[in-house]
Amino acid sequence: MSNPKSGTVKLSAAAKREQNWGWLMVAPTIIGLVVLNVWPFIQTLYASFCEHLGFGHYRFLGIGNYTTMFKSPEFWKATWNTVYFCILTVPVGIFLALLVAILLNAKVKGKGFFRSVFFLPMVCAPAAITMVWRWIFNSDYGILNQMMGTSINWVTDSKVVMIACAVVAVWSAIGYDAVLLLSGLQNISKSYYEAAEIDGAGKITQFFHITLPMVSPTLFVVLIMRLMASMKVYDLIYMMVEDTNPALTSVQSLMYLFYRESFVASNRGYGSAIVIWTVFLIGIVTVIQFVGQKKWVNYEV
Amino acid sequence: MKNSSMGQSKKIVTTVTYAALILGSLVMIFPFLWMILTSSKTVPESMQIPPTIFPAQITFENFTRVMESLPFVSLYWNTALMILFRVVCAVAFSSMAGYAFAKLQFKGKNLLFSIVLMQMMMPSQIFIIPQYQMVAKLGAANSIFALVFPGLVSAFGTFFLRQAYLGIPNEIGEAAYLDGCNQWQSFTKVMFPLTSSSVAALTVFTAVFAYGDLMWPLVVNSDLKMMTLSSGLATLRGQFTTNFPVLMAGSLLAMLPMVILYLFFQRQFIEGVAMTGGK
Numbered sequence: 304m305s306n307p308k309s310g311t312v313k314l315s316a317a318a319k320r321e322q323n324w325g326w327l328m329v330a331p332t333i334i335g336l337v338v339l340n341v342w343p344f345i346q347t348l349y350a351s352f353c354e355h356l357g358f359g360h361y362r363f364l365g366i367g368n369y370t371t372m373f374k375s376p377e378f379w380k381a382t383w384n385t386v387y388f389c390i391l392t393v394p395v396g397i398f399l400a401l402l403v404a405i406l407l408n409a410k411v412k413g414k415g416f417f418r419s420v421f422f423l424p425m426v427c428a429p430a431a432i433t434m435v436w437r438w439i440f441n442s443d444y445g446i447l448n449q450m451m452g453t454s455i456n457w458v459t460d461s462k463v464v465m466i467a468c469a470v471v472a473v474w475s476a477i478g479y480d481a482v483l484l485l486s487g488l489q490n491i492s493k494s495y496y497e498a499a500e501i502d503g504a505g506k507i508t509q510f511f512h513i514t515l516p517m518v519s520p521t522l523f524v525v526l527i528m529r530l531m532a533s534m535k536v537y538d539l540i541y542m543m544v545e546d547t548n549p550a551l552t553s554v555q556s557l558m559y560l561f562y563r564e565s566f567v568a569s570n571r572g573y574g575s576a577i578v579i580w581t582v583f584l585i586g587i588v589t590v591i592q593f594v595g596q597k598k599w600v601n602y603e604v
Numbered sequence: 605m606k607n608s609s610m611g612q613s614k615k616i617v618t619t620v621t622y623a624a625l626i627l628g629s630l631v632m633i634f635p636f637l638w639m640i641l642t643s644s645k646t647v648p649e650s651m652q653i654p655p656t657i658f659p660a661q662i663t664f665e666n667f668t669r670v671m672e673s674l675p676f677v678s679l680y681w682n683t684a685l686m687i688l689f690r691v692v693c694a695v696a697f698s699s700m701a702g703y704a705f706a707k708l709q710f711k712g713k714n715l716l717f718s719i720v721l722m723q724m725m726m727p728s729q730i731f732i733i734p735q736y737q738m739v740a741k742l743g744a745a746n747s748i749f750a751l752v753f754p755g756l757v758s759a760f761g762t763f764f765l766r767q768a769y770l771g772i773p774n775e776i777g778e779a780a781y782l783d784g785c786n787q788w789q790s791f792t793k794v795m796f797p798l799t800s801s802s803v804a805a806l807t808v809f810t811a812v813f814a815y816g817d818l819m820w821p822l823v824v825n826s827d828l829k830m831m832t833l834s835s836g837l838a839t840l841r842g843q844f845t846t847n848f849p850v851l852m853a854g855s856l857l858a859m860l861p862m863v864i865l866y867l868f869f870q871r872q873f874i875e876g877v878a879m880t881g882g883k
Contacts, residue, residue: 320787321708321709325710328704328708328791329701329705331757332698343735347734406624417628418874419870421629426812426862427859427862428818428833428859429834430837430838434852434854437851438642486878506617535729537819541818542838545841585727
């Protein structure tokens with residue numbers, strides 16, 4: 304167990320045994336990952352340069368799928384929809400989650416109850432949750448229009464459908480993000496606040512000079528995670544807006560387009576190109592985040 | 605003078621905090637409440653303007669109708685089995701691999717671990733077409749095996765449990781070794797039991813994720829009898845476009861098992877997710 308690093312020319316009998324155990328114990332996971340992920344990744348990459356002939360047969364095409372893709376208005380619309388979805392949901396969602404976390408971190412009774420309530424959507428399948436919201440958003444009989452006295456076509460009007468989806472997304476994720484942020488808040492030592500109190504710093508000053516910098520590493524993790532999840536949004540939009548909905552193109556995300564091309568239209572080569580593009584986009588956004596974090600994330604404790 | 609004004613402002617802060625929390629909770633709970641209320645209304649009542657809040661007459665007809673359209677018993681069974689197998693596989697294989705990566709020295713360790721890290725960074729959709737083609741080639745579409753397939757191993761679980769094993773001091777394993785345990789025994793008898801809170805967290809994470817997953821079950825199991833609760837529910841959309849009481853009854857039935865589990869194990873659920881957070 305405390306052997307020198309492997310790679311030495313001759314291993315003792317015990318070290319050899321340990322090595323064999325090591326290989327044996329990682330074998331199921333590694334074999335599984337190679338079969339289920341590494342090889343499929345290579346196949347997807349290859350398929351993105353191919354035409355799908357049906358039944359899993361492909362013919363090499365070159366960059367054809369990509370040129371088709373970059374010329375397709377539907378594709379660019381889906382890319383924009385994905386980015387727009389992130390813009391609508393991520394900042395608002397994280398702001399509200401932070402607010403909830405701060406409220407839950409205060410000295411209140413029934414903290415556990417409130418936390419459980421905010422967390423509830425997390426344990427419900429998005430398919431079921433979206434169904435309820437479709438009913439709330441229903442233009443004719445939905446409770447939202449009834450209460451506001453409006454007749455907005457939340458789910459079929461191409462101008463507002465994305466907002467409806469964003470509301471559901473924020474509502475669903477708020478408790479999860481708040482729980483993560485709360486654990487970050489709880490790690491802040493009380494002594495900082497006590498010192499600030501003695502210096503006569505107000506609550507607002509305390510928030511900007513203690514809370515925010517101290518919670519920034521957690522905030523960064525939540526931001527990265529939320530952005531990644533939002534870039535590959537699919538289930539919520541799929542449940543909200545079906546193929547026949549006239550507003551589909553105004554709300555269709557990249558992963559929704561990917562699903563329709565790959566599994567409805569069976570254009571798996573083209574579908575593969577879309578998913579490769581999405582991964583590329585997620586990569587860029589993540590790199591930007593990691594570069595940007597140096598400006599605002601505080602790792603000094 | 606100063607003290608009383610400070611006490612006053614403290615009171616205001618507390619009141620505002622409670623008000624905000626209660627308001628927020630209402631917004632969170634309302635959709636669930638509305639679902640329950642609608643599911644026991646008749647269709648004409650659900651379309652009444654202005655809407656009624658409580659059903660004039662409670663009906664269970666919507667539940668029987670949705671159970672005629674969807675084989676709910678099969679859906680529950682398929683979902684439960686999918687979750688069970690995914691959890692068992694994730695916990696068993698990830699524990700083994702996590703232990704080995706954390707505590708054992710072997711050639712190629714870093715290279716193999718980089719495969720784990722790479723998988724974690726990729727969105728699952730990038731694997732989905734080839735995975736589907738494999739299942740189709742095996743003739744295994746429309747089966748429980750197909751539902752479990754992408755979850756046979758868990759890169760995230762491996763990474764997460766490796767962290768847990770790294771947190772256990774080496775001396776504990778060495779003591780077991782001196783007592784005559786071999787690597788396998790010291791893993792199963794001494795080390796594995798020490799990771800129980802992490803294993804619980806991974807269980808919750810795996811179960812909640814598998815339960816909510818929609819694209820994979822839709823793609824791989826098209827036979828209604830082999831669907832999960834999520835994918836089965838998706839088929840209702842087209843069938844009952846305006847019959848919301850039936851749709852609400854279906855959603856309620858689909859949600860119920862996990863919500864009941866959640867009510868009993870709230871702490872484990874929330875802590876589990878907080879621990880696995882960052883994925």
